[in-house]
Amino acid sequence: xxxxxxxxFEGKRALVTGGLGFIGxxxxxxxxxxxxxxxxxxxxxxxxxxxLFNIHGIQDRVRVVHGDVRDAKTMEGLLKEQDYLFHLxxxxxxxxxxxxxxxxLEVNALATLRILELCRKVTPGIRVLYTSSRQVYGRxxxxxxxxxxxxxxVDYNGVSKLAAAMYCMVAWQVFxxxxxxxxxxxxxxxxxxxxxxxxxxxxxxxRQILEGQPLEVYGEGRQxxxxxxxxxxxxxxxxxxxxxxxxxxxxxxxxxxxxxxLELATMLVMINGKGTCKQVEYPxxxxxxxxxxxxxxxxxxxxxxGWSPSVNxxxxxxxxxxxxxxxxxxxx
Amino acid sequence: xxxxxxxxFEGKRALVTGGLGFIGxxxxxxxxxxxxxxxxxxxxxxxxxxxLFNIHGIQDRVRVVHGDVRDAKTMEGLLKEQDYLFHLxxxxxxxxxxxxxxxxLEVNALATLRILELCRKVTPGIRVLYTSSRQVYGRxxxxxxxxxxxxxxVDYNGVSKLAAAMYCMVAWQVFxxxxxxxxxxxxxxxxxxxxxxxxxxxxxxxRQILEGQPLEVYGEGRQxxxxxxxxxxxxxxxxxxxxxxxxxxxxxxxxxxxxxxLELATMLVMINGKGTCKQVEYPxxxxxxxxxxxxxxxxxxxxxxGWSPSVNxxxxxxxxxxxxxxxxxxxx
Numbered sequence: 001x002x003x004x005x006x007x008x009f010e011g012k013r014a015l016v017t018g019g020l021g022f023i024g025x026x027x028x029x030x031x032x033x034x035x036x037x038x039x040x041x042x043x044x045x046x047x048x049x050x051x052l053f054n055i056h057g058i059q060d061r062v063r064v065v066h067g068d069v070r071d072a073k074t075m076e077g078l079l080k081e082q083d084y085l086f087h088l089x090x091x092x093x094x095x096x097x098x099x100x101x102x103x104x105l106e107v108n109a110l111a112t113l114r115i116l117e118l119c120r121k122v123t124p125g126i127r128v129l130y131t132s133s134r135q136v137y138g139r140x141x142x143x144x145x146x147x148x149x150x151x152x153x154v155d156y157n158g159v160s161k162l163a164a165a166m167y168c169m170v171a172w173q174v175f176x177x178x179x180x181x182x183x184x185x186x187x188x189x190x191x192x193x194x195x196x197x198x199x200x201x202x203x204x205x206x207r208q209i210l211e212g213q214p215l216e217v218y219g220e221g222r223q224x225x226x227x228x229x230x231x232x233x234x235x236x237x238x239x240x241x242x243x244x245x246x247x248x249x250x251x252x253x254x255x256x257x258x259x260x261x262l263e264l265a266t267m268l269v270m271i272n273g274k275g276t277c278k279q280v281e282y283p284x285x286x287x288x289x290x291x292x293x294x295x296x297x298x299x300x301x302x303x304x305x306g307w308s309p310s311v312n313x314x315x316x317x318x319x320x321x322x323x324x325x326x327x328x329x330x331x332x
Numbered sequence: 333x334x335x336x337x338x339x340x341f342e343g344k345r346a347l348v349t350g351g352l353g354f355i356g357x358x359x360x361x362x363x364x365x366x367x368x369x370x371x372x373x374x375x376x377x378x379x380x381x382x383x384l385f386n387i388h389g390i391q392d393r394v395r396v397v398h399g400d401v402r403d404a405k406t407m408e409g410l411l412k413e414q415d416y417l418f419h420l421x422x423x424x425x426x427x428x429x430x431x432x433x434x435x436x437l438e439v440n441a442l443a444t445l446r447i448l449e450l451c452r453k454v455t456p457g458i459r460v461l462y463t464s465s466r467q468v469y470g471r472x473x474x475x476x477x478x479x480x481x482x483x484x485x486v487d488y489n490g491v492s493k494l495a496a497a498m499y500c501m502v503a504w505q506v507f508x509x510x511x512x513x514x515x516x517x518x519x520x521x522x523x524x525x526x527x528x529x530x531x532x533x534x535x536x537x538x539r540q541i542l543e544g545q546p547l548e549v550y551g552e553g554r555q556x557x558x559x560x561x562x563x564x565x566x567x568x569x570x571x572x573x574x575x576x577x578x579x580x581x582x583x584x585x586x587x588x589x590x591x592x593x594l595e596l597a598t599m600l601v602m603i604n605g606k607g608t609c610k611q612v613e614y615p616x617x618x619x620x621x622x623x624x625x626x627x628x629x630x631x632x633x634x635x636x637x638g639w640s641p642s643v644n645x646x647x648x649x650x651x652x653x654x655x656x657x658x659x660x661x662x663x664x
Contacts, residue, residue: 098506101445101499109441109495113433113488151483156445156502163441163495167433170488174430174620288506 008242009036015082016040017069017115018050018089019062022192023131023184025054026230027086027237028062038062039078041069042089047096049193053330070111076118084241085128087115090161093198094135094289097157108160109167116171116179128179129241132165133158134252136183139291143224146297147183147250155289165250172248180240181250182233185296189230189316190323194331201261202227206324207332209268214278218286221262221279224293226255229316232309239305246304254296256309264313271317340574341368347414348372349401349447350382350421351394354524355463355516357386358562359418359569360394370394371410373401374421379428381525385662401443408450416573417460419447422493425530426467426621429489440492441499448503448511460511461573464497465490466584468515471623475556478629479515479582487621497582504580512572513582514565517628521562521648522655526663534559534596538656539664541600546610550618553594553611556625558587561648564641571637578636586628588641596645603649 014031018024019040031038040062044050055062067074069089079085090108091097097104112130119126135158137149153159168179188202197204205215236253240246259267262277269275282290301307311319324331346363350356351372363370372394376382387394399406401421411417422440423429429436444462451458467490469481485491500511520534529536537547568585572578591599594609601607614622633639643651656663 101449102442105442105445105495110434110437113437117433148482150480153498153502154505156499159495159498159502162498163437163491166485166491166494167488170485170491173486 005238005242006034009034009238011035012083013037013039013081014084014086015078016086016088018042018048020044020051020054020064021049021088023187023230023233024086024088025191026189027088027234028055029058030234030238032058032061039065041065041067041074041078043068047093047198049199051191051331053327054191069115070106072114072118075115076122079118079126080122082123082126085115085119085126086237086241087112087128087130090164091157092133094155094157095285096198097155097160098285098289101156104156105160109163112164113167116167116177119177120171120175124177126178127241128168128177129237130165130168130179130181132161132181132183134183134185134294134296135291136162136165140294143293144254144295144297145252147252147300154291169248169250178244178247180246180248182236182240183250183252184228184233185254185294186225186227187230187233188227189320192230194324205265205268206320209272209275210321210324210328212275214276215265215268217262217265217277217279219279219282221265222260223290224258224260224295225264226258226294226296227264227313227316228253228255228309229311232311235310236301236307239307240301243305249304251301251304252296252298253301254298254309256312258295259313267314268317271314272321337570337574338366341366341570343367344415345369345371345413346416346418347410348418348420350374350380352376352383352386352396353381353420355519355562355565356418356420357523358521359420359566360387361390362566362570364390364393371397373397373399373406373410375400379425379530381531383523383663385659386523401447402438404446404450407447408454411450411458412454414455414458417447417451417458418569418573419444419460419462422496423489424465426487426489427617428530429487429492430617430621433488436488437492441495444496445499448499448509451509452503452507456509458510459573460500460509461569462497462500462511462513464493464513464515466515466517466626466628467623468494468497472626475625476586476627476629477584479584479632486623501580501582510576510579512578512580514568514572515582515584516560516565517586517626518557518559519562519565520559521652523562526656537597537600538652541604541607542653542656542660544607546608547597547600549594549597549609549611551611551614553597554592555622556590556592556627557596558590558626558628559645559648560585560587560641561643564643567642568633568639571639572633575637581636583633583636584628584630585633586630586641588644590627591645599646600649603646604653
């Protein structure tokens with residue numbers, strides 16, 4: 001990593017929405033280590049990734065508010081005097097968004113809009129980081145996908161995440177609110193939801209393989225993906241937050257290399273030392289919103305803040321399996 | 333115009349949301365003439381363009397429901413057995429969206445999403461036309477702007493209209509709902525709101541000039557615009573609705589030529605036979621969301637359904653002034 005970021009966070013205040021969830025809690029651990037005053041807001045929605053165990057080890061060093069980011073009064077109180085807002089709370093389930101589209105819109109676009117307006121009101125100098133999704137681009141028209149790729153979501157979740165990201169950009173252009181958007185790809189690692197495949201197939205596979213179940217691969221599993229180990233994503237959030245010149249920018253994250261879904265399953269089995277893969281028919285509700293191959297152009301974030309993924313896939317999967325072997329009782 | 337469209341509408345049922353408004357009422361007149369069974373829903377929101385006088389002459393041939401498109405129960409009842417939905421209701425005020433962003437999101441994106449889901453449920457074969465805005469493209473990166481232009485709204489209204497349009501596209505791709513989106517540019521003509529400049533400066537100028545007031549031009553007035561006479565927009569809606577192969581497509585509309593804002597003011601004075609223009613400082617809340625020059629590439633809709641604007645600007649302005657000279661009492 002090119003820059004030390006500790007100075008930017010030591011003694012500062014940061015609010016992490018969705019901070020009991022996967023990425024939020026990993027970020028909270030890093031912030032706590034840097035002696036940032038961390039406040040977490042999380043509603044522990046059973047459909048999301050929030051888990052109190054995720055802050056095990058830092059529970060005495062962070063303030064946790066059990067609340068909802070849609071609640072303006074709560075958010076207004078929490079935002080006051082914050083230096084950073086890491087807005088990670090939201091609906092990330094593609095299939096879920098097709099089943100409950102209004103809730104998806106509300107928690108992603110409406111809540112984000114409300115929060116941006118509150119920032120303008122109570123803490124206009126705050127640094128805002130929003131995590132959107134590669135899903136805003138839809139089916140790639142070319143690879144790797146850079147930030148200029150046409151925006152054409154293929155599911156409702158992609159629309160609501162995109163609207164939220166665009167609200168961030170408008171708030172920057174019109175009101176000079178210091179917002180930056182990161183488009184995440186498949187993120188994996190310790191503290192992810194592994195209860196089911198609602199948010200990501202990788203979490204589900206982690207659980208399946210540790211339970212001795214075959215890994216289900218939809219169809220031929222040939223579609224390419226890029227995976228980011230969660231610590232690399234946290235590092236991207238910190239590097240970008242610490243660099244004021246990234247305000248008003250959108251950045252794509254991506255992995256060190258692309259891998260097909262089937263190869264990934266095979267790699268997991270290999271790293272685990274045992275297990276099997278099973279190819280099953282593509283469920284129709286997933287096939288309709290499947291985006292095909294996806295690879296990421298990360299040259300923009302690399303040029304602006306020197307970020308690139310540092311954990312290779314094999315090591316990342318190894319670390320993830322170890323974490324869940326040890327702590328599975330907290331996540332099953 | 334290339335194709336007769338009457339066959340597609342005679343004896344059919346059409347629901348027009350915002351049908352007491354500017355474009356909706358002009359559409360309702362055309363549909364009523366073609367013996368379509370027209371139902372209008374409009375909430376007569378004082379900030380919008382709804383006006384009962386707009387259906388003067390067809391009031392016995394259309395059914396008018398005073399209601400809100402956000403109301404799922406009302407919409408479900410109205411959508412049943414419709415052949416066409418012209419979804420024109422929504423917030424179109426750029427400045428208004430910056431003052432009341434949540435209402436803007438709700439009436440544009442949320443209501444549209446809800447309506448699409450209701451269509452799937454009660455009338456999945458319906459033909460859906462949604463009118464979005466050139467505002468989804470933001471400040472042009474090249475001219476004329478075609479449908480491949482990057483999407484980068486510069487105000488909240490552009491975000492909510494874009495989200496609504498994208499919901500239409502997802503509903504087509506995933507659920508085969510027959511949706512088409514038209515991106516409108518500056519539309520003018522009889523039955524437009526002229527009470528103030530909330531929705532469009534052109535309406536306000538119409539009133540100003542007829543009241544003998546100087547036309548206020550912000551700044552130098554050099555930015556280019558394209559204007560569409562409302563009957564041309566109605567024709568586009570009908571041509572596209574009648575052509576099933578336009579489902580899943582987005583089309584930009586545009587005028588026969590571009591004109592600067594200052595030239596437009598001068599032309600209005602000339603057509604009116606008297607009046608003056610006055611250059612005033614750009615209000616800061618408008619400057620921040622100003623998009624610069626805008627010209628439209630209409631070759632896609634022209635190629636697909638043969639549409640092009642048929643009313644030239646001079647004639648259109650003449651007809652508009654005549655309408656308001658006669659009916660000003662209904663609109664001031």
